[in-house]
Amino acid sequence: MKLFPVRGGIHPEYRKERTAEQAIVTLPMPAALYIPLQQHIGAASEAIVAAGDSVKKGQVIAKSGGVVSAAAHAPTSGLVVAVTEVTAPHASGLPLITIIIEPDGKDEWADDLPAPIADPFAADSKVIRDRVAASGIVGMGGAAFPSAVKLNLGTQHKLQTLLINGAECEPYLTCDDRVMREFADEVIDGARIMAHALGAPNIVIGIETNKPAAIEAMGKAAAAHTNITVVGVPVQYPMGSERHLVQAITGLETPARKLTADLGVVVHNVATARAVHKAVRLGQPLVRRVITVSGGAVARPSNVEVPLGTMVADLVAFCGGFTQPPRRVVNGGPMMGQPLPSLEVPVVKGMSGILGLTTEETGEEPAKPCIRCGTCVTICPCGLVPVEMARFIKHDRLDDAAKWGVTDCVSCGSCSYVCPSHIPLVHYFNYAKGALSAADRERRRLDTIKGLVENHNARIEKQQAAKKAAAAAAAAAKAQAAQASTTDDDKANA
Amino acid sequence: MTTAYNDRAAPFTHAPVNVSKTMFTVLAALAPATLFNLWMFGWPAIFLFLVTVGACVACEVICVRLSGGSADSAIGDGSVLITGWLLAVSLPPWAPWWIGVVAAVFGVALAKHAFGGLGQNVFNPAMVGRVVVLVSFPVQMTAWVAPKPLFGAGSPGFLESLHYTFGRDVSLDAISQASPLGFIKTELARGIAVDQSMANAPGLMDLILGFHPGSMGEASVPLVLAGGLYLMWKRIISWHIPVSLLGTLFVMGALFNLVDPARFSSGLFHLVTGASFLGAFFIATDYVTSPVSKKGQIVFGVGIGLLTWIIRTFAGYPEGMAFAVLLMNSLTPIIDQHFRPRAFGRTSKGEPLPVKGGEQ
Numbered sequence: 001m002k003l004f005p006v007r008g009g010i011h012p013e014y015r016k017e018r019t020a021e022q023a024i025v026t027l028p029m030p031a032a033l034y035i036p037l038q039q040h041i042g043a044a045s046e047a048i049v050a051a052g053d054s055v056k057k058g059q060v061i062a063k064s065g066g067v068v069s070a071a072a073h074a075p076t077s078g079l080v081v082a083v084t085e086v087t088a089p090h091a092s093g094l095p096l097i098t099i100i101i102e103p104d105g106k107d108e109w110a111d112d113l114p115a116p117i118a119d120p121f122a123a124d125s126k127v128i129r130d131r132v133a134a135s136g137i138v139g140m141g142g143a144a145f146p147s148a149v150k151l152n153l154g155t156q157h158k159l160q161t162l163l164i165n166g167a168e169c170e171p172y173l174t175c176d177d178r179v180m181r182e183f184a185d186e187v188i189d190g191a192r193i194m195a196h197a198l199g200a201p202n203i204v205i206g207i208e209t210n211k212p213a214a215i216e217a218m219g220k221a222a223a224a225h226t227n228i229t230v231v232g233v234p235v236q237y238p239m240g241s242e243r244h245l246v247q248a249i250t251g252l253e254t255p256a257r258k259l260t261a262d263l264g265v266v267v268h269n270v271a272t273a274r275a276v277h278k279a280v281r282l283g284q285p286l287v288r289r290v291i292t293v294s295g296g297a298v299a300r301p302s303n304v305e306v307p308l309g310t311m312v313a314d315l316v317a318f319c320g321g322f323t324q325p326p327r328r329v330v331n332g333g334p335m336m337g338q339p340l341p342s343l344e345v346p347v348v349k350g351m352s353g354i355l356g357l358t359t360e361e362t363g364e365e366p367a368k369p370c371i372r373c374g375t376c377v378t379i380c381p382c383g384l385v386p387v388e389m390a391r392f393i394k395h396d397r398l399d400d401a402a403k404w405g406v407t408d409c410v411s412c413g414s415c416s417y418v419c420p421s422h423i424p425l426v427h428y429f430n431y432a433k434g435a436l437s438a439a440d441r442e443r444r445r446l447d448t449i450k451g452l453v454e455n456h457n458a459r460i461e462k463q464q465a466a467k468k469a470a471a472a473a474a475a476a477a478k479a480q481a482a483q484a485s486t487t488d489d490d491k492a493n494a
Numbered sequence: 495m496t497t498a499y500n501d502r503a504a505p506f507t508h509a510p511v512n513v514s515k516t517m518f519t520v521l522a523a524l525a526p527a528t529l530f531n532l533w534m535f536g537w538p539a540i541f542l543f544l545v546t547v548g549a550c551v552a553c554e555v556i557c558v559r560l561s562g563g564s565a566d567s568a569i570g571d572g573s574v575l576i577t578g579w580l581l582a583v584s585l586p587p588w589a590p591w592w593i594g595v596v597a598a599v600f601g602v603a604l605a606k607h608a609f610g611g612l613g614q615n616v617f618n619p620a621m622v623g624r625v626v627v628l629v630s631f632p633v634q635m636t637a638w639v640a641p642k643p644l645f646g647a648g649s650p651g652f653l654e655s656l657h658y659t660f661g662r663d664v665s666l667d668a669i670s671q672a673s674p675l676g677f678i679k680t681e682l683a684r685g686i687a688v689d690q691s692m693a694n695a696p697g698l699m700d701l702i703l704g705f706h707p708g709s710m711g712e713a714s715v716p717l718v719l720a721g722g723l724y725l726m727w728k729r730i731i732s733w734h735i736p737v738s739l740l741g742t743l744f745v746m747g748a749l750f751n752l753v754d755p756a757r758f759s760s761g762l763f764h765l766v767t768g769a770s771f772l773g774a775f776f777i778a779t780d781y782v783t784s785p786v787s788k789k790g791q792i793v794f795g796v797g798i799g800l801l802t803w804i805i806r807t808f809a810g811y812p813e814g815m816a817f818a819v820l821l822m823n824s825l826t827p828i829i830d831q832h833f834r835p836r837a838f839g840r841t842s843k844g845e846p847l848p849v850k851g852g853e854q
Contacts, residue, residue: 256846334507362507368571369612371781381838382838385835388830426504
């Protein structure tokens, strides 16, 4: 298949060899599971269990909290011991309402799991979407966007292609690689079901060529289906970025502020496809996921399938703990991952990796003045000018930064990675994007208030005008009546 | 070692680069050509080189101390060494010591630190230093000597050289000669056509290797080119500035030479004389004072090539590289404004691309 060039990008040290050949192992059930109510983009889910309830594996414990939201399910059978605040796996270290379950060790599925859909390709696409929504599936590549909402794109767009993202361009991470190698049939089946739900006739599976075994396994699993193409894409970070992968494979450039769906392409992650397979074919909701635990400080780097809600500390202990205090503990890949406030945070649906990185691996140095070398401009996959945007943001000129396109930045971190002055460029851009969107929200809020006030004033004015008119009319009537009576009097006097 | 959990955002990995590595790679690329130059012009050149670099480092230390920074880290980043180095090789090799010192003060203290230090200067510090002494001390700055290789015949000894560099009332009149560019220019002023005076100028091979009067950096095209290619291989610089600069200079020279060979010297002559190669690979490519985008760098290179040719051909000074670089430095912010890469998903005007491919 002909591929298309993608601008910029970098070639970091991938360090995937530590876990690429480690088959997925299953974590023994931990002593307690912690299920936060916010594991996805959108509204938090709402707990429907309370302390003291016993739950079965797969039972809904929190229902979807809105149009863009996702349900949560009990990852095993056991007892709800508390619904309380627990530190979130987020750099802020802020707490989230979390359901704490004590497993009973039986790991019994609930009796009332939804029935498997016998022939999903005969089913209406809405049935599939509803099942995906009911199963609490979110984008498992890290973004954690509710998948059912994304499967809905077929209703508003005419789609040609479902693109399954197996690029896994982040260094260290091998969980998608392993899932593709070990569960290729499940991934292909899930992809076919999703393509059916989307109304997309073709499926393309994009995998970076540094994963030849995954390409082979997926090719084998897809061989029976003529509408599926498995493509090896160049090893070039950030190939796994949705827009860039679409460009590499279709040559189409997603216009700014549009979706890939506007080009007829929808992108889903391989682990998401596997979760859809399980939800549709087996009626099993999303209760486990595969995570890569790696980094120079980890004793036994591994790919582990874990129940959602496992404490990261338990997961790290399962991998032999740390051989030395890590310089950084990262949730996700080293390029775009989040620093973790501590190991006492739960595993969530969007967590693809836990990395314990040593000082040598992080290569941190204090920031120096910018020497305007322009490398950030050369490698920016979005065609932006990081050096200038950072300069504006440093002086709090956020509107100028926006004019230079900071809101088009995908935060891939390539600019920070190459900067010889070790300036945390992407950190500036994330700050600016947050501040700009907060300012935008505030502006919209004020506009709404202004509209309301204007309406209110108009209404009052109208009422007053009406009152005045009524008063004038009444006065006129009175005057007329008075005149009439005087005329009568005159008449009488006459 | 302590675990710092979340005082820093991603990425948590970094390319094996930093400012010092970049700067010292540039110095390594300059070293072969400079060593050859120092050998060719002997002890006076070595003294002037050391004095100039030393003066630049001293200025850097004083300025950084005054602004409350760390002098160790300022020198450690190596940028002032490049400034001093390029400044030294742009001077007449037998110029007196104070030329180097004055140039260093203007280059480092004024052009660099008065603008805010590393990364903040508008103008190339080395070229500011050179131009200040060139316009202020034309006698000393045009006293070129023919190469007298170290330990060779005619090369002054250590003590005699000390006199040339540090002595009072030294006159080089007796031994100084015009540089090839200057020679052609004065001959033209005397009414001798360029194609005739070329016969008396150094031959092409001497020009390329540098066996002619001139500043150190004007010598040895092959070694400068090798250094430049090394920097390209190391991805410190890209081809855009050197190729567009030298290309423009060559094309302008060749084109006008074709029209009137009696008035205009050839494209090749422009390439191998003066500081064409040093300027193209090491001076115009200075990160701080050149545009950041590739498109902008091509505009910048073409501008320098054009201005260099114009100054050499029509202005009073025989060599125009330093002036051309400074003039284009002043345009760098404007070039950066107007020549940006096209953003992903947008037209070159910044509007979102029209939707195509999908059916709405």
